[in-house]
Amino acid sequence: MAESATLDLERDLNAAQRAAACAGAGAHLVVAGAGSGKTRTLVYRVAYLVSQGVAPESILLLTFTRRAAQEMLRRAAALLDERCRRVAGGTFHAFAYLVLRRYGELLGYGDGFTILDRGDAADLVGLLRSEGGFARRGRRFPRKDTLLELFSKSVNTGRDLAALLAEDYPQFADDLADVERLGRRYAERKKAQNVMDYDDLLVNLRDLLVEHAGARRQICSRYRHVLVDEYQDTNRLQAHIAALLASAHGNLMVVGDEAQSIYGFRGASFANIIDFPKVFPDARTTLLEQNYRSIQPILDLGNAVLARARQSFGKRLYSELPGDDKPLLVRTDDEHGQARFVAERVLELREEGVPLAEMAVLVRAAWHTNALEIELGRRNVPFRKYGGLRFVEAAHVKDLCALLKLGQNPTDAAAWHRFLQLYDGIGPTTAQRLAAEVIDAGGDLAVLARPHLRRRPYGRDLARLKEVLDAISRPDLGLAGQLEHAVRYYQTLLPQRYDDAARRQRDLGTLEVIAERYDALDAFLSDLAIDPPDFTRPSREHDPEDEHLTLSTVHSAKGLEWRVVFVLNLVNGYFPSFPSFGDAEAYEEERRLFYVAVTRAQRRLYLLKPEVLSGRGGYRERVAELSAFLAEIDLETLTEERLYSDQPPAGEWLEEEGVDVDDATLRRIQAYFGDG
DNA sequence: GGGAATGCGTTTTTT
DNA sequence: ACGCATTCCC
Numbered sequence: 001m002a003e004s005a006t007l008d009l010e011r012d013l014n015a016a017q018r019a020a021a022c023a024g025a026g027a028h029l030v031v032a033g034a035g036s037g038k039t040r041t042l043v044y045r046v047a048y049l050v051s052q053g054v055a056p057e058s059i060l061l062l063t064f065t066r067r068a069a070q071e072m073l074r075r076a077a078a079l080l081d082e083r084c085r086r087v088a089g090g091t092f093h094a095f096a097y098l099v100l101r102r103y104g105e106l107l108g109y110g111d112g113f114t115i116l117d118r119g120d121a122a123d124l125v126g127l128l129r130s131e132g133g134f135a136r137r138g139r140r141f142p143r144k145d146t147l148l149e150l151f152s153k154s155v156n157t158g159r160d161l162a163a164l165l166a167e168d169y170p171q172f173a174d175d176l177a178d179v180e181r182l183g184r185r186y187a188e189r190k191k192a193q194n195v196m197d198y199d200d201l202l203v204n205l206r207d208l209l210v211e212h213a214g215a216r217r218q219i220c221s222r223y224r225h226v227l228v229d230e231y232q233d234t235n236r237l238q239a240h241i242a243a244l245l246a247s248a249h250g251n252l253m254v255v256g257d258e259a260q261s262i263y264g265f266r267g268a269s270f271a272n273i274i275d276f277p278k279v280f281p282d283a284r285t286t287l288l289e290q291n292y293r294s295i296q297p298i299l300d301l302g303n304a305v306l307a308r309a310r311q312s313f314g315k316r317l318y319s320e321l322p323g324d325d326k327p328l329l330v331r332t333d334d335e336h337g338q339a340r341f342v343a344e345r346v347l348e349l350r351e352e353g354v355p356l357a358e359m360a361v362l363v364r365a366a367w368h369t370n371a372l373e374i375e376l377g378r379r380n381v382p383f384r385k386y387g388g389l390r391f392v393e394a395a396h397v398k399d400l401c402a403l404l405k406l407g408q409n410p411t412d413a414a415a416w417h418r419f420l421q422l423y424d425g426i427g428p429t430t431a432q433r434l435a436a437e438v439i440d441a442g443g444d445l446a447v448l449a450r451p452h453l454r455r456r457p458y459g460r461d462l463a464r465l466k467e468v469l470d471a472i473s474r475p476d477l478g479l480a481g482q483l484e485h486a487v488r489y490y491q492t493l494l495p496q497r498y499d500d501a502a503r504r505q506r507d508l509g510t511l512e513v514i515a516e517r518y519d520a521l522d523a524f525l526s527d528l529a530i531d532p533p534d535f536t537r538p539s540r541e542h543d544p545e546d547e548h549l550t551l552s553t554v555h556s557a558k559g560l561e562w563r564v565v566f567v568l569n570l571v572n573g574y575f576p577s578f579p580s581f582g583d584a585e586a587y588e589e590e591r592r593l594f595y596v597a598v599t600r601a602q603r604r605l606y607l608l609k610p611e612v613l614s615g616r617g618g619y620r621e622r623v624a625e626l627s628a629f630l631a632e633i634d635l636e637t638l639t640e641e642r643l644y645s646d647q648p649p650a651g652e653w654l655e656e657e658g659v660d661v662d663d664a665t666l667r668r669i670q671a672y673f674g675d676g
Numbered sequence: 677g678g679g680a681a682t683g684c685g686t687t688t689t690t691t
Numbered sequence: 692a693c694g695c696a697t698t699c700c701c
Contacts, residue, residue: 202691577688
């Protein structure tokens with residue numbers, strides 16, 4: 001679907017796409033089914049506006065990831081000209097950061113506020129949780145991640161903690177007062193430290209737009225056309241912001257597919273799409289229904305899955321692409337059989353001429369690929385995994401970032417708290433005390449060399465840390481120089497802290513490579529928090545040197561497509577996942593997630609079902625049930641293949657090979673090692 | 677008092 | 692395998 005390098009809307013778009021791309025002023029809702037050319041339409045929309053003389057700087061394109069925005073603007077530039085690169089594009093959070101850097105003072109934030117990423121935010125909540133003695137003896141109190149999730153959901157959905165607690169965590173209903181108290185303390189502490197978490201970025205942007213008419217007018221007149229992609233995965237707060245951004249001129253185009261809404265756990269609601277015409281009564285609506293991605297049998301399965309949804313989406317995808325291979329349901333004996341099947345079929349397909357880059361394995365949860373990763377490693381199949389733990393969330397990367405933050409801002413309590421505990425003999429209490437000492441001294445690093453600390457077991461460590469921070473805090477060294485000091489020092493701490501120090505050390509090198517794109521420490525750090533490097537997102541860039549199979553969570557595969565797709569573990573409890581049972585909304589989201597997985601495939605779709613699940617942390621080994629999403633539909637839409645791998649039991653194996661058991665050797669071994 | 681070791685219950689998805 | 696509470700030890 002590569003468009004040629006000229007803007008020809010008649011030739012390249014169908015009527016509905018064209019109606020959206022060339023729409024005039026006003027609010028516009030584009031409901032775009034999977035594979036219906038949604039991105040293409042937005043790209044042409046941008047190019048069209050610029051070609052009509054709209055200043056590129058006055059177009060704001062809000063997307064789900066930074067990469068999505070960059071990719072669209074790159075394509076628009078290829079269609080029209082380089083002016084399209086000057087369009088303002090990015091995530092809501094990145095846009096909020098940009099605006100608040102300029103207007104934050106109106107809301108009482110100091111000039112250089114910093115961003116707490118998810119991990120930092122959780123650490124702060126954890127700190128307040130233990131500080132306030134909320135977890136008393138023998139009493140269960142929500143963990144820091146649970147608390148943060150509650151606070152976040154409350155902010156993003158506009159619902160109060162009482163309702164969320166009752167709904168999601170009834171077992172903690174008695175703790176409501178404490179949870180609320182902790183929430184208030186968390187908000188106060190962030191404000192006092194001049195930091196914002198992800199949610200604060202959105203809240204503060206909304207507050208700015210609501211409460212400061214002057215700022216709102218300036219912002220609205222700067223961005224005359226607002227385009228929002230993936231609107232089904234925006235939350236109430238984001239929808240409010242989008243509406244406010246368009247409040248002066250009304251030029252708001254939102255694009256989405258309510259059937260692909262999969263971020264409800266983060267507060268997203270497809271009600272934003274449904275209700276759009278209520279907020280903008282004059283909004284025009286365009287439906288994109290023809291699918292250009294998949295062959296009809298794959299869409300038939302997608303339609304069948306969706307037909308069972310509790311809310312009807314009234315959607316039926318159709319395609320004119322030739323092909324009649326039905327999706328294949330493959331039953332294997334267990335997860336290892338599943339891994340073997342996928343590895344073998346991937347290799348066969350490659351033999352048949354399908355490049356690895358045209359194949360993907362999708363899973364519900366990142367760890368579901370564990371067995372497959374081993375199998376692929378054994379067979380030397382290059383792959384890359386996306387989703388799950390992010391690079392910047394790995395403990396060692398966070399450690400290094402804490403060190404860098406201290407070089408930039410020696411009053412960053414969270415960074416002190418984290419880094420100091422790396423030393424032997426320093427735990428939470430000591431770390432907090434030391435951090436307080438430095439911060440009370442206005443961030444004077446000389447505190448670390450005070451005589452009374454010298455005598456402590458970690459006195460030398462602190463003295464050394466001071467020297468390193470002195471170097472990191474020198475902007476004249478340049479980012480590369482500062483980073484080099486940090487990495488060289490941190491490397492010496494790695495081995496005593498982590499068993500797999502060598503692997504982690506390589507990541508530090510990766511971080512140095514990423515840093516080459518920046519010229520100052522503060523820009524580097526804020527970008528790491530707000531737009532983390534996208535190692536976790538599949539890339540569609542074509543690099544023949546680096547051909548690899550993609551392993552991805554379904555969430556991270558959003559918006560992408562492959563010729564051949566494997567979906568693993570179609571088993572109740574895995575997909576749909578256990579936590580969704582008993583929660584109708586979460587369960588329906590799992591269904592939409594499966595719909596997203598199915599509609600990633602262009603030509604061939606393999607659905608894998610292990611008959612037995614091995615026992616894995618908490619779960620006992622047991623016979624697996626076929627995923628309800630498949631069990632409940634008409635199996636006419638599928639081809640079924642039973643494939644039990646038939647490895648002989650271990651006993652027969654020896655005999656077949658004709659090996660004699662040497663009793664004397666066995667006795668010697670037993671005498672030496674005992675029976676254990 | 678506070679840090680380190682032990683043990684128990686839990687395990688989704690991520691801007 | 693990981694976070695968190697409890698217990699163990701200086």
